[in-house]
Amino acid sequence: MPDFFINGQPVHAEKGQTVMQAALAAGFYIPYFCWHPHLSVAGNCRVCVVEVEGENGGENWAEIACNMPVSEGMRVLTDSERVRELRKQTLQFILLNHPVDCGICDKAGECMLQDHHYAYNGEPSISTVPKVRATKYHQLSDRIVLDNERCIVCSRCVRFTREISGSHGLAIQNRGDHSLVRAAEDGRFNADPYSDNVVDICPVGALLGKQFLHKARVWYLQATPSVCPGCARGCTVNVWHRKREWKLNHLDPKQNTEIARVTPLENPAVNGPWICNKGRDLAQVFGRARAEQPLLKGKPATLLQAVGAARGLIAEAARPVALVSSWGSNEELAAFKRALGERFACFVKADHRPAPGEVVQDELLIRADKNPNTATARELFGAAPLSFPDGTDLVLVWGEGFDFAGLPRGARVIFLGSYLAPENGHADVFVPLSIQTERAGHYTNFAGVTSSFERCFAKPPNVAHAEEFFAQLAVTAGAR
Ligand code: SF4
Numbered sequence: 001m002p003d004f005f006i007n008g009q010p011v012h013a014e015k016g017q018t019v020m021q022a023a024l025a026a027g028f029y030i031p032y033f034c035w036h037p038h039l040s041v042a043g044n045c046r047v048c049v050v051e052v053e054g055e056n057g058g059e060n061w062a063e064i065a066c067n068m069p070v071s072e073g074m075r076v077l078t079d080s081e082r083v084r085e086l087r088k089q090t091l092q093f094i095l096l097n098h099p100v101d102c103g104i105c106d107k108a109g110e111c112m113l114q115d116h117h118y119a120y121n122g123e124p125s126i127s128t129v130p131k132v133r134a135t136k137y138h139q140l141s142d143r144i145v146l147d148n149e150r151c152i153v154c155s156r157c158v159r160f161t162r163e164i165s166g167s168h169g170l171a172i173q174n175r176g177d178h179s180l181v182r183a184a185e186d187g188r189f190n191a192d193p194y195s196d197n198v199v200d201i202c203p204v205g206a207l208l209g210k211q212f213l214h215k216a217r218v219w220y221l222q223a224t225p226s227v228c229p230g231c232a233r234g235c236t237v238n239v240w241h242r243k244r245e246w247k248l249n250h251l252d253p254k255q256n257t258e259i260a261r262v263t264p265l266e267n268p269a270v271n272g273p274w275i276c277n278k279g280r281d282l283a284q285v286f287g288r289a290r291a292e293q294p295l296l297k298g299k300p301a302t303l304l305q306a307v308g309a310a311r312g313l314i315a316e317a318a319r320p321v322a323l324v325s326s327w328g329s330n331e332e333l334a335a336f337k338r339a340l341g342e343r344f345a346c347f348v349k350a351d352h353r354p355a356p357g358e359v360v361q362d363e364l365l366i367r368a369d370k371n372p373n374t375a376t377a378r379e380l381f382g383a384a385p386l387s388f389p390d391g392t393d394l395v396l397v398w399g400e401g402f403d404f405a406g407l408p409r410g411a412r413v414i415f416l417g418s419y420l421a422p423e424n425g426h427a428d429v430f431v432p433l434s435i436q437t438e439r440a441g442h443y444t445n446f447a448g449v450t451s452s453f454e455r456c457f458a459k460p461p462n463v464a465h466a467e468e469f470f471a472q473l474a475v476t477a478g479a480r
């Protein structure tokens with residue numbers, strides 16, 4: 001356990017730590033591009049250079065902090081005049097051929113190159129010859145474009161595909177100022193289910209997700225903590241959407257309530273700093289055409305009428321069965337259990353199953369169960385496979401994934417759903433429910449870790465929150 005000094009202050013380091021790791025852990029700032037806490041050390045950007053004071057009157061020397069192990073008693077300077085000059089030179093070199101097109105770059109506002117440039121350089125390129133041109137908008141995959149002029153060849157993206165996702169889908173070809181990041185020609189990067197993480201870890205605006213391309217400046221957006229419901233891993237994510245104060249008044253107002261992008265919310269207990277591509281596509285899941293109208297046998301009704309009709313059906317039923325949603329939050333599942341758990345024979349339903357072509361399960365994050373809260377649902381309602389008892393005369397279907405052709409003959413149906421579907425009009429009572437981005441709650445993942453999600457948008461007026469709806473039905477529980 002060596003102790004050493006940073007800028008004259010004593011710092012404790014764990015055995016084997018580098019100066020970079022120990023400095024960051026102790027709250028000292030050292031800039032970096034190619035270094036990443038979850039990737040191997042490449043040491044190629046050189047911007048993390050620090051000054052080490054010579055021992056016994058020896059000369060000071062400069063070294064990169066990311067690749068230098070701490071040794072007992074060493075004295076490091078992270079912000080000396082020499083260090084600032086070396087970083088300035090490094091940035092002048094990195095920016096020699098860079099287009100500095102921040103005005104049209106999606107990374108602006110969260111770009112490490114912008115930040116370090118203004119901290120250590122801030123001057124125009126020193127190049128006296130035309131900049132080397134490289135490929136713009138190179139289609140790296142179906143999901144990602146690459147601007148090679150912005151790439152600083154830090155190799156983070158390449159190392160990610162080798163060390164984290166394991167696809168080995170990216171490499172760097174050519175040398176020097178002709179270096180180009182390119183995808184393997186056999187399509188393995190395109191098939192990498194974690195490929196979009198390279199967009200996050202690219203320290204500059206070279207790698208851009210097509211979904212978010214030129215969609216919004218990041219300072220107009222806010223990140224709401226949430227949980228990906230795409231599988232039982234329950235990765236924690238940030239859902240990015242337009243800030244209230246930057247609401248659009250003269251363009252399509254739908255943009256004010258749309259998910260602009262989804263990024264990982266680092267969580268060592270669940271997903272580390274990564275998510276899979278499916279988690280990035282939540283806008284498509286939650287952006288489907290919504291059901292916003294309660295229905296009684298296909299005819300429009302008010303929420304109050306729908307509640308009344310549902311209560312009547314529950315009161316009359318002799319053998320009611322409920323298919324409980326594995327997309328319900330812990331709070332909603334508990335509310336159902338409290339209100340109706342004794343009245344219904346309950347079976348947990350898989351709302352979603354693996355889609356054709358989807359990676360079903362792997363060693364990194366992706367789980368075969370494509371539902372976020374099967375753990376809590378089974379804890380409360382058991383794991384028995386669905387089997388309608390003889391005489392079932394009422395079925396309450398909560399959420400997606402049930403084939404209505406399998407309903408017992410003659411049974412009445414209460415259907416609680418969120419999206420437009422033909423089944424909505426066939427149910428005796430249909431109640432539209434709010435979706436995850438319109439409420440707060442918790443999911444418990446397959447390993448028993450509970451994570452919370454928060455509300456991003458208001459729910460439409462005629463849509464019910466499941467938790468409140470179940471409480472309204474509670475008065476009929478047990479009644480015959
Ligand atoms: S594309 Fe981005 S992450 Fe990849 S080498 Fe270039 S700068 Fe680094």
Ligand code: SF4
Pocket residue numbers: 228229230231232233234235271275276277278279280365366367
């Ligand atoms: S691994 Fe599962 S929970 Fe995580 S982002 Fe992918 S689909 Fe969502």
